[in-house]
Amino acid sequence: MHELSIAIRVIDLAEGHLRAAGGGRVATVRLRVGLLAGAATEALRSALALAAQGTPLEAATVEIEEVPVRIWCPACQREVDLPGLVPLACPECGERSGDVRAGGELELESLVLAAEAEDAA
Numbered sequence: 143m144h145e146l147s148i149a150i151r152v153i154d155l156a157e158g159h160l161r162a163a164g165g166g167r168v169a170t171v172r173l174r175v176g177l178l179a180g181a182a183t184e185a186l187r188s189a190l191a192l193a194a195q196g197t198p199l200e201a202a203t204v205e206i207e208e209v210p211v212r213i214w215c216p217a218c219q220r221e222v223d224l225p226g227l228v229p230l231a232c233p234e235c236g237e238r239s240g241d242v243r244a245g246g247e248l249e250l251e252s253l254v255l256a257a258e259a260e261d262a263a
């Protein structure tokens with residue numbers, strides 16, 4: 143399952159950050175996922191919940207920002223966001239372009255650590 147391998151990678155990355163920060167637990171995980179990354183948002187959410195069990199991310203809220211596909215339109219001379227995955231053509235003028243500038247992201251945008259007070263409760 144594609145999403146599960148992504149989720150495991152995200153959690154590894156987050157645990158690395160936590161170790162560097164000296165420990166703690168994660169309250170919120172923010173991800174940026176491009177439409178071209180091939181991960182279904184809801185499947186990714188479920189996979190993260192599964193992969194986070196027994197880790198400091200177990201109780202974390204997952205926020206996923208979907209990044210649209212962006213291409214360079216040579217006719218308009220600017221980058222344009224596509225309303226969907228296909229066609230790779232400018233929604234303004236219809237010019238076709240395979241010059242993809244964004245949409246393949248799968249990034250750990252940020253981590254919010256749980257407050258110490260919550261640990262004590």
Ligand SMILES: [Zn+2]
Pocket residue numbers: 215216217218219232233234235236237
């Ligand atoms: Zn155009």
